[in-house]
Amino acid sequence: MSKNIPEKVSNRLTLYHSIMVEYIEAGIDTISSPQIAQRLGIDDSQVRKDFKLLNNAGKCRVGYMVKDLKDSIEKTLGFSKTKDAFIVGSGHLGLALAKYDSFNSYGLNILALFDNDPQKIDIQVNNKQIFHISKLPNLVQRLGVEIAILTVPRQAAQQVADFLIESDIKYIWNFTPVVLKVPPTVKVWNENLMGSFLQFACKDIE
Amino acid sequence: MSKNIPEKVSNRLTLYHSIMVEYIEAGIDTISSPQIAQRLGIDDSQVRKDFKLLNNAGKCRVGYMVKDLKDSIEKTLGFSKTKDAFIVGSGHLGLALAKYDSFNSYGLNILALFDNDPQKIDIQVNNKQIFHISKLPNLVQRLGVEIAILTVPRQAAQQVADFLIESDIKYIWNFTPVVLKVPPTVKVWNENLMGSFLQFACKDIE
DNA sequence: AATAAATCAAGAAAAAAATCACGATTTAAT
DNA sequence: ATTAAATCGTGATTTTTTTCTTGATTTATT
Numbered sequence: 001m002s003k004n005i006p007e008k009v010s011n012r013l014t015l016y017h018s019i020m021v022e023y024i025e026a027g028i029d030t031i032s033s034p035q036i037a038q039r040l041g042i043d044d045s046q047v048r049k050d051f052k053l054l055n056n057a058g059k060c061r062v063g064y065m066v067k068d069l070k071d072s073i074e075k076t077l078g079f080s081k082t083k084d085a086f087i088v089g090s091g092h093l094g095l096a097l098a099k100y101d102s103f104n105s106y107g108l109n110i111l112a113l114f115d116n117d118p119q120k121i122d123i124q125v126n127n128k129q130i131f132h133i134s135k136l137p138n139l140v141q142r143l144g145v146e147i148a149i150l151t152v153p154r155q156a157a158q159q160v161a162d163f164l165i166e167s168d169i170k171y172i173w174n175f176t177p178v179v180l181k182v183p184p185t186v187k188v189w190n191e192n193l194m195g196s197f198l199q200f201a202c203k204d205i206e
Numbered sequence: 207m208s209k210n211i212p213e214k215v216s217n218r219l220t221l222y223h224s225i226m227v228e229y230i231e232a233g234i235d236t237i238s239s240p241q242i243a244q245r246l247g248i249d250d251s252q253v254r255k256d257f258k259l260l261n262n263a264g265k266c267r268v269g270y271m272v273k274d275l276k277d278s279i280e281k282t283l284g285f286s287k288t289k290d291a292f293i294v295g296s297g298h299l300g301l302a303l304a305k306y307d308s309f310n311s312y313g314l315n316i317l318a319l320f321d322n323d324p325q326k327i328d329i330q331v332n333n334k335q336i337f338h339i340s341k342l343p344n345l346v347q348r349l350g351v352e353i354a355i356l357t358v359p360r361q362a363a364q365q366v367a368d369f370l371i372e373s374d375i376k377y378i379w380n381f382t383p384v385v386l387k388v389p390p391t392v393k394v395w396n397e398n399l400m401g402s403f404l405q406f407a408c409k410d411i412e
Numbered sequence: 413a414a415t416a417a418a419t420c421a422a423g424a425a426a427a428a429a430a431t432c433a434c435g436a437t438t439t440a441a442t
Numbered sequence: 443a444t445t446a447a448a449t450c451g452t453g454a455t456t457t458t459t460t461t462c463t464t465g466a467t468t469t470a471t472t
Contacts, residue, residue, distance in 0.1 A: 008429075011401035018385045032449060039385060043431055048450065060450045061438040077404045092302035099298050102360070102383050106400045108407075147407065154308070173403055177308050179224045179245060189406040191399070194312045195220040196213050197379055198283045200395040201314075201353065214459075238419065249461060254420065266420045267468040 005076065009050055013073050015040060016050070020070035032063035079107040084145045085173075088160060089152035090115035090123075090130050093175060097149060098125045111143060133160070137167040146170040154178055211282065215256055219279050221246060222256070226276035238269030285313040290351045291379075294366060295358035296321035296329075296336050299381060303355060304331045317349060339366070343373035352376040360384055 005013070016036060023031055033051070037044035051064065054072040058064040074080060087094045090113045097103070098113055113130040115121070123130045131139065139145070148169045152160050157178040164172060165186050172188045174180055180188050211219070222242060229237055239257070243250035257270065260278040264270040280286060293300045296319045303309070304319055319336040321327070329336045337345065345351070354375045358366050363382040370378060371392050378394045380386055386394050 005405060006428080007402050007405050010405040011398050014383075014398055014401040014404070015385055015396065018383050022384070034449075039387070044449090045432075045452090046430065048452090049430085052451080058450055059438075060436075061440085061448050063449070078407075079404075083407055092298060092305050096298035096302040100399075102400070106404060108400075108403075171407060173406075177220075177224050178228070179221055181245070187406065189403055190221065191403070192217050192220055193306075193397070194308070194314070195217040197314075197395055197397070198220070198285075198312060199211060199213050199216040200379075200393065201284075201289055201377060212458075240419075250419090251421090251462075252460065254422090255460085258421080264420055265468075266466075267418050267470085269419070 005053060009053065010077060012040070012042075012046075012050055013054075013077055016047075017070060017073045017077075020066050020073065023066045024070065029066055030063045031066050031069070033058070035063070077106075079105065082107050082109050083147060084109050084111050084143065085147035085149055086111060086136065086139070086145055086169075087113040087128075087149045087151060088133070088136070088164065089113075089150060089156075090117070090120050090125070091151060091153070094149075094151040095125055097151065097175075098128055101126075108147075110149075111145060112139065133163070136164070140167045140169060147173065149173045149175065150180075151175045211259060215259065216283060218246070218248075218252075218256055219260075219283055222253070223276060223279045223283075226272050226279065229272045230276065235272055236269045237272050237275070239264070241269070283312075285311065288313050288315050289353060290315050290317050290349065291353035291355055292317060292342065292345070292351055292375075293319040293334075293355045293357060294339070294342070294370065295319075295356060295362075296323070296326050296331070297357060297359070300355075300357040301331055303357065304334055307332075314353075316355075317351060318345065339369070342370070346373045346375060353379065355379045355381065356386075357381045 019031070019036060019039060033044040033047040036047045051058065051069070054069070054076055056064065056068055056072045085108055087098055087110055094113055098110055103110060110128055112128050113125060114133045114136050115130055116133045120130050121132050146169060148164050148171070150157065150161060150164070150172050154176050157176040158180060161172060161180045161182065165182060170186055172180065172182070172186065173191060174188050175191045179190070182188055225237070225242060225245060239250040239253040242253045254264070257264065257275070260275070260282055262270065262274055262278045291314055293304055293316055300319055304316055309316060316334055318334050319331060320339045320342050321336055322339045326336050327338050352375060354370050354377070356363065356367060356370070356378050360382050363384040364386060367378060367386045367388065371388060376392055378386065378388070378392065379397060380394050381397045385396070388394055
């Protein structure tokens with residue numbers, strides 16, 4: 001369905017999207033590729049190449065329609081296809097993600113959180129309930145959830161992942177610094193907080 | 207100093223690093239490129255190419271020394287160069303990052319948090335104090351901190367960023383979904399949580 | 413000792429991504 | 443009206459990244 005947008009492009013698309021939101025709030029209707037490029041420190045033909053993937057024609061000397069661009073970025077990145085997910089691990093990171101309202105506008109719908117700490121059970125976070133982890137398999141079945149956001153401590157990561165896989169979770173968004181062992185039917189996305197930042201921070205710091 | 211490691215490579219290096227940590231914990235001394243490659247679903251010559259950047263020779267039929275690899279990854283990614291940082295915005299995400307102990311092992315040292323909510327001031331989080339944002343310029347000067355981790359709400363992002371820049375912050379790790387406007391002397395790293403994940407999640411979900 | 417299998421190393425080839433360059437178009441200015 | 447400037451669209455070029463291939467090396471096996 002989606003034309004297999006490369007990761008780098010989809011990264012840029014979300015950045016373009018933020019700029020579109022900003023322009024709309026400022027009441028500006030059109031935007032040009034050099035404007036965007038300068039803002040992001042990239043080449044303007046790069047921006048145009050990316051926009052061509054969106055099938056969104058610009059107009060010479062004028063630029064692109066902000067509203068149209070925003071819509072087609074959302075369509076291409078699937079913001080409108082709602083994707084349900086569970087957060088597994090209700091520590092600070094789990095709670096932060098549960099409160100992160102932007103997920104919703106990106107089409108990611110957090111249904112509930114899980115933890116094994118009895119003290120946390122039944123607490124409500126941003127209108128989402130924290131359940132004991134033992135309730136997960138049942139809820140996965142009943143709600144047909146395929147995505148789990150894994151925010152448990154490092155030590156528990158593989159064990160919990162195994163449990164998720166048994167429970168029929170198909171996609172794991174992994175916030176732990178552990179390279180999970182999973183069967184080929186399960187897809188893992190490693191959110192590698194440090195990886196790219198280190199590169200950024202070390203490039204010129206000393 | 208560092209040989210300008212591309213972003214993709216440094217991303218893989220952190221993944222390799224996690225695997226090394228795991229092997230050390232398991233008491234395994236050596237690891238081969240096919241083992242790593244299979245684990246990550248990538249090509250084994252890719253792994254070897256990456257390792258060559260580390261100047262870490264392997265041994266035919268045996269593989270690489272886990273300990274040596276770990277050390278040279280840490281050296282290359284600058285884990286040992288301690289980098290001080292402030293967290294600006296003490297909401298859930300800010301607190302989560304303040305508690306994220308892995309930062310320390312990656313050489314990122316969070317010194318303090320900031321917020322403008324009087325209720326949060328002086329609270330201790332993981333041995334770090336939350337200060338009122340007005341104290342930031344002074345502390346930046348006194349402690350010579352150059353890195354700020356920005357976790358404020360979207361609406362406040364640009365305004366707070368401007369304040370950071372005035373205060374002589376040089377690197378902003380931006381967790382807000384706003385493309386910040388900064389002068390060329392200031393570097394921004396956009397932590398684009400959704401960008402790559404969307405790509406991952408939409409590729410085959412419908 | 414000879415053979416086989418696993419692995420590294422490194423150059424070649426292929427693929428992917430980014431940049432350049434230029435013609436075409438549109439708007440604003442003279 | 444004509445000219446100039448800004449911008450798009452796109453093919454060509456360059457650069458970067460990944461994969462393929464082959465030969466060398468080391469260990470285990472016969």
